Amino acid sequence: MKIDLKSIIQEKSARNLSLLWCEVLVQINEGGMESIKGFDGRYVLFDKVQPGYYGEQGLAAIMEMLYRLFPSTLIDKHIQNLEPLDPQTFFKWVLAPEVGLRLIMAD
Numbered sequence: 001m002k003i004d005l006k007s008i009i010q011e012k013s014a015r016n017l018s019l020l021w022c023e024v025l026v027q028i029n030e031g032g033m034e035s036i037k038g039f040d041g042r043y044v045l046f047d048k049v050q051p052g053y054y055g056e057q058g059l060a061a062i063m064e065m066l067y068r069l070f071p072s073t074l075i076d077k078h079i080q081n082l083e084p085l086d087p088q089t090f091f092k093w094v095l096a097p098e099v100g101l102r103l104i105m106a107d
Contacts, residue, residue, distance in 0.1 A: 004098075004102070005066075005095055005098060005099070008021070009070065009082070009095075011081075012081065015081070018094060018098060020093065020098055024085065024093050024094060028084055036093065037089075062096045063091060063092065063096055065099070066099070067091070070091075070095075075087045
């Protein structure tokens with residue numbers, strides 16, 4: 001899983017295969033950056049980007065794991081790949097749900 005997630009960070013082709021990345025970009029293109037940061041935007045994306053049945057505690061555990069796997073030194077090298085998102089938003093809206101999807105598929 002780490003290799004897949006690292007590819008999403010580093011490679012445009014892998015990001016473009018991520019349905020979550022594409023959903024976030026569509027939302028931004030339709031409503032601007034504020035559309036994913038405000039309540040309405042979060043509500044629209046909520047069902048698509050939540051890490052399945054793992055809930056808020058699961059999301060917190062996944063986020064902690066992601067920050068350990070991908071320290072800021074790695075992210076800083078590829079920060080331009082995450083644009084228009086900042087690293088925290090990218091982790092929460094793209095990588096954490098990707099982890100959730102992979103965990104559910106493995107169950």
